[in-house]
Amino acid sequence: MARRAPILDWYARHGRHDLPWRATRDRWAVLTSExxxxxxxxxxxxxxxxxxxxxxxTPAAMADAGPAAVIRAWDRLGYPRRARHLHDAAVVIAATGWPDDLRTxxxxxxxxAAAVAAQADDADVPAIDVNIRRVVQRVVGGRLGDRAAEDAMIRVGAPLRGRDRLLALMDVGALLCRARDPQCGACPLRRRCATRGPLPDEGTRRQGAFRGSFRERRGRVMAALRAGPTPSAELDAEALASLVADGLAVVRGGRARLPG
DNA sequence: AATGCGGGGGC
DNA sequence: GCCCCAGCATT
Incomplete structure (x- = not known):
């Protein structure tokens, strides 16, 4: 008779069941959180x-509010294209319902797409984010592409499936199997883990300094536009042009503003 | 496969 | 200071 898998017990006791978006299975609520x-x-x-x-x-509420309201509500969370995309997704969902393939x-x-299906519908699909990739790579003992990582996720997460598999492995990655200072002594996967610590090369992506970057310049223009319409002459022209190209700003009559 | 894309938390 | 963060779109 097989023993109860350690990850079941660990997840029940130590999972982040307190996170607010875990209290819902509403697709829209889950999508916005993701x-x-x-x-x-x-x-x-x-x-x-x-x-x-x-x-x-609801998607209809966001679609009706328009992109400017969504971008403004996004405030300083960063990557404001996410707010623009989310609004555009809301328009699609409000008009034609949820598509079969969320990646559209x-x-x-x-x-x-997989994370929403697993959490909202308890679909038995794997989903690889930075946490779960780190967990399964360390357990397996090497770098994995998306498909291989998904296969490994199913094996490593067994007997959990669907929603619980996703959330349990996410929590292991976030709370124990961390990028820095992993807590292997408390890990429910340690007996099957090939590495028990960081891989020699986990290939963390480098990002240039934010200070003085073009991203910072874009951020400053976005902050101005969130506050209200602004004469274009007062703004960083290159950064503004980049925002216009991304659908995050419009210019008319020498004034720049949020779209919509 | 490699870049660009915010902003902040934590050390 | 540096590293990291429930990725995606584009090239």
Whole structure:
């Protein structure tokens, strides 16, 4: 008779069951949380998401509010293209319903489509984010592409499936199997783990300094536009042009403003 | 496969 | 200072 898998017990006791978006299985609520979590730490999203969802509780509500309201509500969360894409996705959903393939929605890729299906519908699909990739790579003992990581996720997460598999492995990655200072002694996977610590090369992506970067310049223009329409002459022209190209700003009559 | 894309938390 | 963060779109 097989023993109860350690990850079941660990997840029941130590999983982040307190995270606000885990209290819902509403697709729209889950989607908004997932988009907000793209490259943004859980602690920040915890603070911002409840108010954001209350403001845009349904796709129709967001579609009706228009892109400017969504971009403004996004505030300083970063990557404002996410807000633009989310609004555009809301327009599609409000008009024609949820598509069969969520990846057809703007701003929704392989990970997010699977993560929404698993959490909202308990679909038995794997989804690889930075946390789960780190966990399964360390357990297996080497770098894995998306497909191989998904296969490994199913094996490593067994007997969990669907929603619980996703969330349990996410929590292991975030709380124990961390990029820095992993807590292997407390890990439910340690007996099957090939590495028990960071891989020799986990290939963390480098990002240039934010200070003095073009991204910072874009950010400054976005901050001005969130505050209100601004004469173009007062703004960084290159950064503004880049924002216009991304659908995050419009210029008319020498004044720049948020779109919509 | 490699870049660009915010902004902030934590050390 | 540097590293990291529930990715996606584009090239």
């Amino acid at each position: 988009v907000m979590l793209h490259q943004t730490q859980v602690a920040r999203v915890e603070r911002a998401w409840p108010e954001f969802l209350a403001r845009f509780p 929605l703007p701003g929704v890729g392989r990970y997010t």
